[in-house]
Amino acid sequence: MTRLLGVIGDPVAHSLSPYIHNHWLRENGIDAVYAAIEVKADELAASLESLCAHEAIGLNVTLPHKESVLRLAATASDTARRLGAANTLVRTPEGQWHAENTDAPGFALTLDYGDINVEGREVFLLGAGGSARAVADVLARRGARLTLCNRTIARAESLALDLAPAARILSLEDGLAQLSRASVVINTLSLGHSGETLRLPESAGGIFYDISYGKGAAAALAEARRKGWRALDGLGMLVAQASLSFELWFGAAPDLAAAHARARSLLEAVQ
Known part of the structure; x- marks a missing residue:
């Protein structure tokens, strides 16, 4: 059968x-x-x-x-x-x-394969849902200087309390305004599926990693490339x-x- x-x-x-x-x-x-x-x-x-x-x-x-x-x-x-x-x-x-x-070990594998070292680097994580929790755990365990950005501050605070107590908490609006200081940005927001886009600052070669892929990530990745980020999608994850x-x-x-x-x-x- x-x-x-x-x-x-x-x-x-x-x-x-x-x-x-x-x-x-x-x-x-x-x-x-x-x-x-x-x-x-x-x-x-x-x-x-x-x-x-x-x-x-x-x-x-x-x-x-x-x-x-x-x-x-x-x-x-x-x-x-x-x-x-x-x-x-x-x-x-x-x-x-x-x-x-398997999200957490899967994300960890993509960091290894992509030769992305987050230890001691400024990493901004956009979103605080189920996928973000797996990503945040890996980043915190690997020593990233983590900033959590989410529309609902309380969800970001809950994530930090559970998995990344040293993380800085910002609203999504404030986080996006400060992205230029980030070496790595991980986007777990599902904006692309609803037609929304991110407005990113210019970057001197930082990494923008969207855990979505295909049409769901296309707009954000195009914006990242225009602004000088090294853009990666979530197909590997x-x-x-x-x-x-x-x-x-x-x-x-x-x-x-x-x-x-x-x-x-x-x-x-x-x-």
């Missing part, structure tokens, strides 16, 4: 995760299919129950569900609990969801966290470099 996996979120139609995972499934001879499944916030609990009842093997989770899904899972890894967010679910033999977080999820589900570690090259070629073909 062909088994089901997928990514749940809203929006989710743009996701390259089905392309990435279905290739790995074929490559490993696994009788399963991976689909993008749109789930509204008020449908999350019922959708998780239904997918579990249909014996889905596992799920990836994207915005806006990463924090909510952790509360709904029966069990969770220490990392997911500490971060307060989950992006991967594994169906247990008992027929329950176990929550994991997507592939890295996907590989870690696949390994959790099947015990097989896919080839990251080959998967990234395939995904990049597809992304460039559809842009």
